Amino acid sequence: MNDNRNNLPMNPAQLRQREHLEQKNKAVEKMQRQQEVLEWENKAAEKMQRQQEVLERENKAAEKMQRQQERFKRKSTAAAQKTLRQIRELSHKPDAIEPFLETLENIFSNRKDVQSPQGLPTVGTYCVMVPPEIIYAQGGMPVKLCGGSSTAFGIGDDTAPRDACPLVKAVMGFEEIGTMPVYQNCSLMAVPVTCDCKKKLAGWLEERRPTAILHVPANRDRDEDMERFVGELYRFSSRLEQITGKALDYDSLSDACQMTADAQFQLSRFIDLRRKNPLIIRGTFSMAFMNALSYSWLPEWTGQLSALNRELEGRAKANEMAVKENRPRILLTGSPVIFPNFKLPLLIESMGGLLAADETCMGERGFYDPPAVCDRTVDGMIRALANRATRPCTCPTFTDNLRRIYRIRQLIRDYRIQGVIYHVLRGCLVYDYEYRQLEEEMGKLGIPVIRVETDYNDEDVEQLRIRVEAFIELIKYGG
Numbered sequence: 079m080n081d082n083r084n085n086l087p088m089n090p091a092q093l094r095q096r097e098h099l100e101q102k103n104k105a106v107e108k109m110q111r112q113q114e115v116l117e118w119e120n121k122a123a124e125k126m127q128r129q130q131e132v133l134e135r136e137n138k139a140a141e142k143m144q145r146q147q148e149r150f151k152r153k154s155t156a157a158a159q160k161t162l163r164q165i166r167e168l169s170h171k172p173d174a175i176e177p178f179l180e181t182l183e184n185i186f187s188n189r190k191d192v193q194s195p196q197g198l199p200t201v202g203t204y205c206v207m208v209p210p211e212i213i214y215a216q217g218g219m220p221v222k223l224c225g226g227s228s229t230a231f232g233i234g235d236d237t238a239p240r241d242a243c244p245l246v247k248a249v250m251g252f253e254e255i256g257t258m259p260v261y262q263n264c265s266l267m268a269v270p271v272t273c274d275c276k277k278k279l280a281g282w283l284e285e286r287r288p289t290a291i292l293h294v295p296a297n298r299d300r301d302e303d304m305e306r307f308v309g310e311l312y313r314f315s316s317r318l319e320q321i322t323g324k325a326l327d328y329d330s331l332s333d334a335c336q337m338t339a340d341a342q343f344q345l346s347r348f349i350d351l352r353r354k355n356p357l358i359i360r361g362t363f364s365m366a367f368m369n370a371l372s373y374s375w376l377p378e379w380t381g382q383l384s385a386l387n388r389e390l391e392g393r394a395k396a397n398e399m400a401v402k403e404n405r406p407r408i409l410l411t412g413s414p415v416i417f418p419n420f421k422l423p424l425l426i427e428s429m430g431g432l433l434a435a436d437e438t439c440m441g442e443r444g445f446y447d448p449p450a451v452c453d454r455t456v457d458g459m460i461r462a463l464a465n466r467a468t469r470p471c472t473c474p475t476f477t478d479n480l481r482r483i484y485r486i487r488q489l490i491r492d493y494r495i496q497g498v499i500y501h502v503l504r505g506c507l508v509y510d511y512e513y514r515q516l517e518e519e520m521g522k523l524g525i526p527v528i529r530v531e532t533d534y535n536d537e538d539v540e541q542l543r544i545r546v547e548a549f550i551e552l553i554k555y556g557g
């Protein structure tokens with residue numbers, strides 16, 4: 079054996095030293111490898127631990143969500159059932175009201191989705207300013223999703239700013255809890271930007287769902303503003319086409335207009351009957367059937383309303399009124415009244431009044447005016463729908479809204495109204511703004527009016543009961 083450095087043979091001592099060195103180096107290398115393995119193992123163990131922690135957190139969150147969902151289902155079912163029971167217990171309930179109540183029951187208590195023929199994709203709309211005809215014409219089914227649930231409101235209350243209105247909080251709550259098929263299964267959301275709350279809701283929904291945002295003119299009397307709204311409807315139609323695969327054409331739009339015209343004819347028959355006989359039906363029932371429209375296949379709803387009209391015509395002939403002549407006839411106006419939040423209609427009727435009419439967008443307003451089609455082309459019909467959605471609309475999100483005063487005056491005359499209850503959902507500034515003007519106008523007519531501010535909680539029911547009762551007694555006995 080040689081020493082490599084000088085090629086001299088190594089002596090045994092050197093050889094042993096060298097072997098010893100080599101063994102030492104090997105042992106160090108082995109130790110190093112073992113340490114590396116140990117480090118990898120530690121790292122892998124740490125990674126695994128982190129993954130396990132994430133999984134545990136996810137499991138806990140999923141369990142929490144499941145518990146929340148179960149609680150939500152129990153509470154929302156109970157709330158819907160309570161409102162339905164109160165409606166059903168009102169005296170002189172027409173038999174033909176039952177199918178409408180069943181619709182509300184299916185959606186809010188049994189948590190079923192809407193019954194759309196051939197499983198048409200549903201489009202959630204958030205205001206009466208989205209023309210349903212365009213959705214029908216392009217192979218969709220509109221469902222109106224403005225929320226009235228106190229349970230969903232409680233969940234949305236944690237997400238939305240404190241001063242947002244309960245309607246928007248309820249929508250956010252429904253979206254977050256994810257247990258309502260009517261919300262969950264929508265293929266597209268259509269949100270017109272009307273007030274600040276709707277604007278922020280539109281942005282919030284857009285981050286989560288396919289959402290079409292429609293810009294609505296603040297002033298509907300200027301042609302250039304209306305022209306922009308027509309453009310919005312065309313954009314909405316293109317978005318719908320991506321969802322349903324069906325373009326807008328003359329025949330289907332014309333059929334859809336005919337379908338809504340049939341429904342409006344039945345509604346006008348009802349309105350006419352009620353005008354002639356303001357005591358023929360309790361307004362809570364009419365608000366219930368108008369709310370059911372939001373979740374019904376339109377021809378079916380039309381048939382149900384036709385049956386109700388027949389029943390009421392029979393009652394009118396037999397002079398069978400729902401209440402006695404001396405019941406104060408009340409008009410309810412203001413922020414939307416959405417099932418199951420029927421606090422005010424039920425209080426009015428249980429405290430000795432008759433809800434004789436309403437001027438709210440979940441009531442007659444949403445469906446009252448037919449489109450006036452002058453030009454029988456797709457463009458002519460779209461323009462007629464744009465006009466119908468905005469020009470006669472009495473929503474206070476428009477800058478000028480004198481037509482709401484005219485409309486309320488007309489309702490007071492038609493239904494021989496003796497008092498007006500003005501509903502303000504907490505946080506709904508646009509309706510609150512218009513109260514003063516209405517109060518002045520009512521003063522001129524000598525019609526008493528009260529402003530009632532509330533949200534979807536049940537906590538203020540007793541306080542509201544006292545106010546509504548006092549108001550009804552004031553009308554009854556003078557004050």
Ligand code: SF4
Pocket residue numbers: 204205206207224272273413414439440473474475
């Ligand atoms: S109150 Fe006005 S903005 Fe709100 S849903 Fe009704 S019509 Fe639309």
Ligand code: SF4
Pocket residue numbers: 243244245246273274275276413414475503505506507508509
């Ligand atoms: S109009 Fe009023 S109730 Fe409707 S979304 Fe706006 S703030 Fe809410």
